[in-house]
Amino acid sequence: MFHLAARDERADERERYKIFLKGQELGTVTGSGTFEFDAEGRRGDTLQEMRPKDIEVRIPWVCGWVKTDFSLHLAHPDEIERARAEHRAIQAIMSLSYTPPSFEWVAIFVDNRGGPPQTVAIGEKQEQVPAGATQRILLPSGSCDKAKDVRLNGEIAAAVDTRHTLLIDITNSHCYRVTWAGYGFDDSGHGKTIYQPHPFQFLDSNPDFFMEPLPGSVVTAGTGAVRDTLKDVACPKRIR
Helix, strand or coil: EEEEEECCCCCCCCCEEEEEEEEEEEEEECCCEEEEEEEEECCCCCCCCCCCEEEEEEEEEEEEEEECCCCEEEECCCCCHHHHHHHHCCCEHHHHHHCCCCCCCEEEEEECCCCCCEEECCCCCEEEEEEEEEEEEEEEEECHHHHCEEEEEEEEEEEECCCCCEEECCCCCCCCEEEEEECCCCCEEECCCCCCEEEEEECCCCCCCECCCCCCCCCCCCCCCCEEEEEEEEECCCCC
């Protein structure tokens, strides 16, 4: 018999793990907390031979709870022999790892100036945008039906596109343009395209920053690098 202490010491307070044994849910680990349980081992002389079977760990992801990795470590190097001599369960640490399935990021820029708090979501994953804030969001993509759209406060905003950044303007009143700068060589400028007011639109490129100044310097490899940002500009006057 094993007495397992499941935890992820590096987890932040938002991360959760569900522990299953032989298909039955035993409990949940939240953040860097610990969940302890007993599991029957197998005959053998090493931890690998004796470790329990049918343990599963799941994490919340875009399409629901999915399997993730874990590893077992003895609480003490001589724990197997000590437990046998004392006729008790083997104490072991179950190290959890927040490792999702393969995915691509979906980049979303949200301009919430003049708006109340917003919730942006893809499937089961979501991010909060405070009132009046501008924010660059990265959400993971998924293959299930509920992960095919970006939702704003529960309503469909646009289809998921992992190749183009989605711009959301809550008040539908701002214009934007991309500005860039070179690092390691002398180059800077701005794009010709001015994005007109629209509640939801995809950008032609994927800027590094949103409504932020470009950094004064960056660490580069090789000949140099370029960084760009999307910032608001005065909307062109319409000619009647």
